[in-house]
Amino acid sequence: MKSRRHVIVVGAGxxxxxxxxxxxxxxxxxxxxxxxxxxxxxTRVSWAWINASFGNPEPYFRLRRHAMQEWHRLAAAVPGVGLARTGSLFWGRPPAELEAFAAEHGAWGYGVRSVSRAEAAAIEPHLVSPPEMAVHVAEEGVVEPLVAAQAILAGAQHLGATVIAHRRVRSLICAGNRVTGVDTDSGLLQADEVVVAGGVGSSRILATADVSLPMRTSPGLVVATAPHPPTLNGLLITPTMELRQTTEGRFLAVGEIEDGQAEGRVDESASELFAAVKGMVDTGSTLAPGTHAVAYRSIPRDGFPAVGRTAGLLGLYAAVTHSGITLAPAIGQFAAEELLTGQRNPLLAPYGMGRFAAQDQSST
Incomplete structure (x- = not known):
């Protein structure tokens, strides 16, 4: 698949x-x-759970499972990615739903199993009150998202890529039915292909070529504590939060927050979430608060990835998705194959850009 085509990638997440x-x-x-x-x-504020868990129709499960496997290949090829197979303990849904999830995904070949209260306590000995029933997936894992993204970018630079920071893309440049480059705040750049992978900003960029990508944003409150000695073994998905401990020892918790909350309420919610962490995990009296932020996740309208070309427009490719941490290795692999060989991987079949126009037509 060797090629010297020049490709501009918009977005360094x-x-x-x-x-x-x-x-x-x-x-x-x-x-x-x-x-x-x-x-x-x-990416910077992602909880960074690498998984194929819960609520996935089978085609999406297959894509996510492939991406999980690709993480191991990418981590072996790129120094400093820091992939950790920690496992997860999940009790964020009612027991009947957890049992159904375990049965369905288990039948698809996923390594998920139901665990009792005693087993949950053995997996995570520092839980104050282990759940009566949970599911455990040993093969799930995590990366530190900023560290991993920067390591992959450094790996790309080692292979000859150029990474330019603080260069805002104002618009796509079009000549007839082809995108030929980008207009930036420092001038024009030409290319054979342009990949828009700008997260929440992707819709704006695509719209400059009259390409519609309907998006929705889902805010999440991210609370990071001060560093603390190692306490958790893996990831916790609970009814009130998602919780893990970073390689620095910080507890990283994600909770829901209403869009548009006033800043004062954000601070109050962060204090409540920090208190909930202290109530969930036995950390003694030494756990101290750290920082918090509201993260806006970039989600195509129907919740699934938007990856591929747009009808009638050459030289343009979109790669926008929620669950970017999980899916990144697979999307990178498949996008490169499609851009350089014209071959589209079957796992991407449901997730092309054309489906949004079809959805709009069916709703009228």
Whole structure:
């Protein structure tokens, strides 16, 4: 799949980083542009759960499971990615739903099993009140998202890619039915292909070429404590929060928050979430608060990835999704293959850009 096609990747979060690395590894000439520091916006505050768990129709499960496997290949090829197979303990749904999830995904070949209160306590000995019933998936894991994204970008640079920070893309450049480059706040850049992987900003960029990508944003409150000695073994998905401990020892909790809450209420919610962490895990009296932020997740309207070309417009490719941490290796791999060979992987079949127009037509 060797090629010297010049591809501009707009966005240096985890998806853009993976696309860039796979393209550079295949021999393409790659330029990555980001309006801010490389590492992305949503990526920096991601909880970074690598999984194929819960609520997935089977085609989406297959894509996510493939991505989980690709993480191991990518981590072996790129120094510093820091993939950790920690396992997860999940009791964020009623017991009947958890049992149904375990049965369904288990039948699909996922390593999920139901565990009792005693087993949950053995998996996570520092839980104050282990759940009566949970599901455990040993093969799930995590990366530190900013560290991983920057390591992948560094790997792409080692392969010859150029990464340019603080270069905002104003618009796509079109000539007839082809995108030929981008207009940035520092001038025009030409390319054979442009990949838009700008997360929440992707809709704005695509709209400059009259391409519609309907998006919705889902805010989440992210609370990080001060560093604490190792206490948790893996990831916890509970009825009130998602919780893990970072490689620095910080407890990282994600809770729901209403869109548009006033700043004062955000601070109050962060204090409540920190208190909930202290109530869930036995940390003694030494756990101290750290920082908090509201993260806006970039989600295509129907909740599934938007990856591929748009009808009638050459030279343009979109790679936008929620669950970017899980899906990044697969999307990077498949996007590079499609851009350089024209071959689209069957696992991407349901997730092309054309489905949104079809959805709009069916709703009228």
């Amino acid at each position: 985890i998806i853009g980083a993976s696309v860039a690395w796979h393209l550079a590894e295949a021999g393409a000439r790659v330029t990555v542009l980001d309006a801010q520091e490389p590492g992305g916006i949503a």
